Amino acid sequence: MSQPGVPETVLVIDDDYAIRLSCGKILAKMGLRAETFEDGARGLDGVATAKPDMVIVDLKMPGISGMEVITRVHEIDPQIVIVVITGYATIDTAVQAMKCGAYDFLPKPFSPDELRLIVNRGLERRRLAMESMRHEIEQTVLKRRFVTFVSHQLRTPLVAIHQYLDVLRHLDQTSDTAARRQEWLDRCLARIDELQNLIADWLTLARVEGGTLFKERVKVDLNQVIREILKTYQQMAEAENVLLEASLPDGLFVWGDRSCMSVLFDNLITNAIKYNKPGGSVTVSGTESRGEVVITVADTGVGIPEECRPFLFEEFFRVKNDGLKKTAGTGLGLPICRKIVSEMGGTIHVESEAGAGSTFRVRLPAWREPEGADGSQNHAGQAANIDCR
């Protein structure tokens, strides 16, 4: 599998010296690692040691036949992509080779462009195959054992704490070690907090899923809910040098559970502060139209790389921002948000530009004046017993 910084390896097995030489040069120019061998036996040894991504083999060679090389290469690693070199007169053999497991063929004589094209195509296929193998293993290991996965997440901070305490127990009590002792104890406390948050978030998620968090459905004013949250995080935002702004009309009403609405916007707003940049801002705005309340939480923060966006609402997913400061979190906030929103018949979407900021948009069905009832009375909260589910 290709890893950043590790060139892919292509092996050329051909008895023709000129072909070995030119292929070697072209492949090296493509940024690949190329190795060449003059016959099947040496080539197979080379495959066993170099573990290449691709093998280009001449079908007509003295010694071990090209056809046999194909089979033996795939015995070593079935994922290696094989391309055969054939003379024009032997297209039939090329077809036969593909039946044996070769991926493609290069009829002699071929141009550097033809070689490059086929190599790129073959390596692309190899990457896809490796990616899907990787994916398949991850699926079976993780998804089928979600409970195992969750317990692993819960165990991770405990392991770190245990490991520190174990070393601390054996650490001599000298002035040298005093600072380290203090630092490690602080780290242990931080990891305990992490565990507490994990358990709390996990419980919230389970409650939303089980429907028990929705104690009641009442007319909730999101303007009020959001302003309270903004007030709570004013200090945290100031500490991060992030400006909090709101543009909310009076009375943005939905049917929902007050505490759920708090959890939802608490998560979105704390994310917008946490994943921001000094001097950045968070803007919460809301509108109501055609029976729908739309709230957006927009930030000018670090943004979310495109390849991460599909996983954002999955449990425990966190973007690893190499080089950026580490931000504490559980990876459960957005899954909780998604569950709450869908429970209410709404949707949540994200738009983002890596490095420039993110906008989370929540759409919820607006509270409606119950039919046949007197509006002014409803305002007093008596509509709570009307089932809107």
Add this chain to the structure above:
Amino acid sequence: MRDKPRILIVDDDDDFVEAVAFVLEANGFTVSRGRDGAEGIRLAKMERPDLILMDIMMRERTEGFFTIHEIRRDPALTSVPIFVLSAFCTRLPDFEIPSSGGWLSHDMFFAKPVDTGQLLEKIRQRLGQTA
């Protein structure tokens, strides 16, 4: 010959690495750290460690498997001992490392948290040192 044996730890938990590295360094090993698979592969190729300690679950996936596989593809690293340290499960068979994954019979598995005394003993044994 280097005077101090070099151990590479590939693990995404900084605290775990810090604690284990402290014990190893206090016992005469040179320790380098990789925070994910790609970094682990890079360091393994560059530093040619005498032994590798490998976590399995990194970046919310079973990245350790693929890291072992990839490290083994380097001709110079085909037989470097790899000890897996994981909290993912408590027994090796649970892993089902793909046969092409490069698991060797002299490699070992340790459940996290690790007993550092036992880990040290096994590392020394593996490297042919006497305590």
